[in-house]
Amino acid sequence: MSGKTAGTTNNITQARRTVQQLRIEASIERIKVSKASADLMLYCEEHAKKDPLLMGIPASENPFKDKKTCILL
Amino acid sequence: MCDQTFLAIVFGPCDKCFKEKPLRPVYIKSEQLSYCSLCVEMMATEGLHENETLASLKNEAESLKGKLEEERAKLHDVELHQVAERVEALGQFVMKTRRTLKGHGNKVLCMDWCKDKRRIVSSSQDGKVIVWDSFTTNKEHAVTMPCTWVMACAYAPSGCAIACGGLDNKCSVYPLTFDKNENMAAKKKSVAMHTNYLSACSFTNSDMQILTASGDGTCALWDVESGQLLQSFHGHGADVLCLDLAPSETGNTFVSGGCDKKAMVWDMRSGQCIQSFETHDSDINSVRYYPSGDAFASGSDDATCRLYDLRADREVAIYSKESIIFGASSVDFSLSGRLLFAGYNDYTINVWDVLKGSRVSILFGHENRVSTLRVSPDGTAFCSGSWDHTLRV
Numbered sequence: 001m002s003g004k005t006a007g008t009t010n011n012i013t014q015a016r017r018t019v020q021q022l023r024i025e026a027s028i029e030r031i032k033v034s035k036a037s038a039d040l041m042l043y044c045e046e047h048a049k050k051d052p053l054l055m056g057i058p059a060s061e062n063p064f065k066d067k068k069t070c071i072l073l
Numbered sequence: 074m075c076d077q078t079f080l081a082i083v084f085g086p087c088d089k090c091f092k093e094k095p096l097r098p099v100y101i102k103s104e105q106l107s108y109c110s111l112c113v114e115m116m117a118t119e120g121l122h123e124n125e126t127l128a129s130l131k132n133e134a135e136s137l138k139g140k141l142e143e144e145r146a147k148l149h150d151v152e153l154h155q156v157a158e159r160v161e162a163l164g165q166f167v168m169k170t171r172r173t174l175k176g177h178g179n180k181v182l183c184m185d186w187c188k189d190k191r192r193i194v195s196s197s198q199d200g201k202v203i204v205w206d207s208f209t210t211n212k213e214h215a216v217t218m219p220c221t222w223v224m225a226c227a228y229a230p231s232g233c234a235i236a237c238g239g240l241d242n243k244c245s246v247y248p249l250t251f252d253k254n255e256n257m258a259a260k261k262k263s264v265a266m267h268t269n270y271l272s273a274c275s276f277t278n279s280d281m282q283i284l285t286a287s288g289d290g291t292c293a294l295w296d297v298e299s300g301q302l303l304q305s306f307h308g309h310g311a312d313v314l315c316l317d318l319a320p321s322e323t324g325n326t327f328v329s330g331g332c333d334k335k336a337m338v339w340d341m342r343s344g345q346c347i348q349s350f351e352t353h354d355s356d357i358n359s360v361r362y363y364p365s366g367d368a369f370a371s372g373s374d375d376a377t378c379r380l381y382d383l384r385a386d387r388e389v390a391i392y393s394k395e396s397i398i399f400g401a402s403s404v405d406f407s408l409s410g411r412l413l414f415a416g417y418n419d420y421t422i423n424v425w426d427v428l429k430g431s432r433v434s435i436l437f438g439h440e441n442r443v444s445t446l447r448v449s450p451d452g453t454a455f456c457s458g459s460w461d462h463t464l465r466v
Contacts, residue, residue, distance in 0.1 A: 015130035021308070022137035025348060028386065032148045036367070036385035037156040040410070041428055043365045045160070047409035052453040054163070054411055063191070063208055064171035064454055064466060 087112055100307070145387045153380070153389045157428035163411070166424060166434045171454065172466040174205050176212055181458035182239075183273075183445050187228045190451045193466075194235045195458055196223035202237045204249065207449075207456065207466050216247055216261075225274040225285075236264070236283055238271035244285050246297055265295045273316045275327075277341075284327060284341075286313040292329050294341060306339050308346045315359045320366045328369050330357030336371050338383065350381050352388045359403045363427075364410045370427075372401030378415050380427065392425040394432060403445045408452030416443030416457055438465055 048054055083096045087109035094109035179199035186193055192213065196202045200221050204214040220241035227236045229246075238244035244265035265271065269288035276283055277294075282303065286292045292306040292313055311332035318327045325341040336357055338348040355374035362369045368382045368389070377393035378401050392413065399419035406413055412433065413425040422436040422443055441460035448455040458464045 012127050012130065015127060015134060018134050019130055019137065021346060021349075022134060022141065024345075026137055026141050026144065028348065030144065030148050030386045031384045032150055033153070033382070033385045033387065033389060034151045034156060036382040037151065037153045037389060037428075039384075040153070040363070040365070040368060040382070040389075041157060041160060043363075043367075044409050044411045044428060047364065048411055050452075051407050051409035051411065052451070053168075053407045053448070053455070054409055057453065062453070 083107065145385075148385060149387060153428065154430040157430075160428055162429070163426055163433055168424075168434065168436055170438050170465045172207055172210055174207070174210055174464040174466070175462070176203060176205075177201060177462045177464075179462060180441070180460040181444060181462060181464055182222065182224050183226045184447060184456055184458045184464060185226055185228045185235075186447055186449050186456065187232045188230055188450055189232055190449050190453070192228070192232065193456055193464065194226050194228050194237075195445075195464055196226040196237050196239070197462070198222050202226055202235065202247075204235065205464070207454075214249055218245070222270070225271050227275050227283075229276050229280045230278060231280050234280060236274050236276065238265065238274055238285070240270050242267045242270060242287070244271055244274045244283060244295070246283070262297070262300070264297055264300050265293060267291070267293070269312070272312065272314050275316060275318055277318060284316060284318065286316045286329055288312040290331070292316060292327075292339070304341060304344045306344055306346070308337055308339075308349075309333055309335065314356060317361050317369065320362050320364060324366060328360045328362065330360040330371050330373075332356040334373075336360055336369070336381065338369075348383065348386060350388060352379060353377070355400070358401060361405050364406055364408065370404050370406065370413055372404040372415050374400035376400055376417075378404055378413060378425065380413075390427070390430050392423075392430060392432075397423070399442075402443060403447075403457075405446050405448045405455065407448055407455075414446055414448065414455055416446040416459075418442040420459075422446065422457055439463070 088106040089108050089112040096107035099106050099108045177197040179197050181195055181197045184195040191208050193205045193207050200218045202216045203212050223237050223239040225238050234246050234248045236244055236246045243263050246262045246264050248260050265285045267287035267289050271287050273286040281297050283295050290309045294304040296303055309331040313329050313331040316329040328338045330336045334353045335349050335351045337346050340347055353373040357371045357373045359372040370380050372378045376397045377391050379388050380390040382389045399417045401415045401417050403416040413427050416422050420439050424434045426433050439459040439461050443457050443459045445458040454466050456466045
């Protein structure tokens with residue numbers, strides 16, 4: 001280990017950390033894209049009815065609809 | 074301005090050799106210890122096996138990366154939009170601006186909705202943070218921060234406080250009070266301390282903890298009451314620009330995106346990075362979880378938005394068009410997750426069909442870049458803030 005400066009030891013620790021991180025990532029469990037996409041679609045379909053931006057809400061319920069000004073008789 | 078330095082030299086007994094020396098913090102298996110500089114050097118060189126040189130570690134890193142790509146590719150049997158072909162197409166969308174909130178003196182940089190679905194907090198370049206009632210467009214509270222470029226603001230889940238931060242490198246929490254005599258600035262609590270600007274902040278499920286992301290490349294979890302650092306997350310190679318918490322009640326993960334083009338998913342309790350995704354070509358400006366928590370979308374300066382699935386561990390969709398050349402600054406999903414709203418630097422908002430990957434509609438109206446965009450908690454509306462000093466609902 002002759003001639004090691006602080007710069008190279010930092011690189012080594014960094015490299016070691018990267019390798020450890022990659023090992024962790026390589027070992028996680030994955031599912032197929034077809035299954036993941038099917039699940040995403042299922043979620044969308046289940047919640048689509050409740051999505052106001054998707055379905056549109058009647059004007060009476062829309063809190064942002066401009067209300068007509070009141071006329072004082 | 075900021076008068077406190079972040080790095081204080083701690084003098085004390087080293088955790089390894091027990092001599093009294095100036096200490097440096099060291100992270101071993103996500104635990105923080107304090108070693109003197111001599112022990113740090115020794116630790117770096119010891120444990121190096123016979124053949125473990127820098128070159129061999131780099132080779133191993135490369136081969137692991139290759140192996141990761143292979144594993145991910147094996148499961149890539151079909152594209153999301155192919156699976157989505159059997160889903161009905163969405164009809165035409167008509168979305169109009171219902172409210173325009175004017176009052177900021179300069180570019181609006183960030184906004185957040187309150188859980189009561191009507192209040193909005195927004196922050197701008199001139200240092201002002203304003204709380205609006207979106208139904209009536211009234212301003213309820215206004216605070217002037219001592220710094221400009223307030224790039225992050227968040228509403229507490231209880232609706233009783235707001236957090237904001239920017240170039241002052243810290244995150245301040247202001248309790249909201251309706252008492253006219255109370256000066257809001259007096260009750261300010263400084264919670265987070267970073268060594269560079271604060272780019273994003275968010276309360277966790279409670280009022281008591283805040284997650285922050287900063288230009289110094291780290292994210293951190295803080296306790297609001299004591300201001301103490303609970304956990305820090307190191308791993309990004311450059312500024313972290315955005316973060317989002319997983320939507321589930323028991324969730325303890327969050328995703329962050331940064332200038333190193335990576336989006337990383339972290340475990341909040343251990344501080345460990347669980348997954349990372351590096352397919353963007355440029356800085357990631359905004360990340361948002363899909364409502365189910367199994368995926369997240371990111372918007373980036375490379376003019377694309379991408380959807381990553383966490384369980385399949387890969388990118389599953391890209392939302393881009395040749396005609397779009399400006400970066401996406403901010404993304405959010407509609408309540409069901411079918412629509413993705415993205416605000417771009419070309420002053421427009423594009424609405425994408427998440428499953429089919431096609432653009433559903435473009436919204437015009439802002440006169441300058443759209444810097445921030447959020448859908449309201451009940452999904453009835455979304456608010457966009459822009460450099461043209463206004464917010465539109």
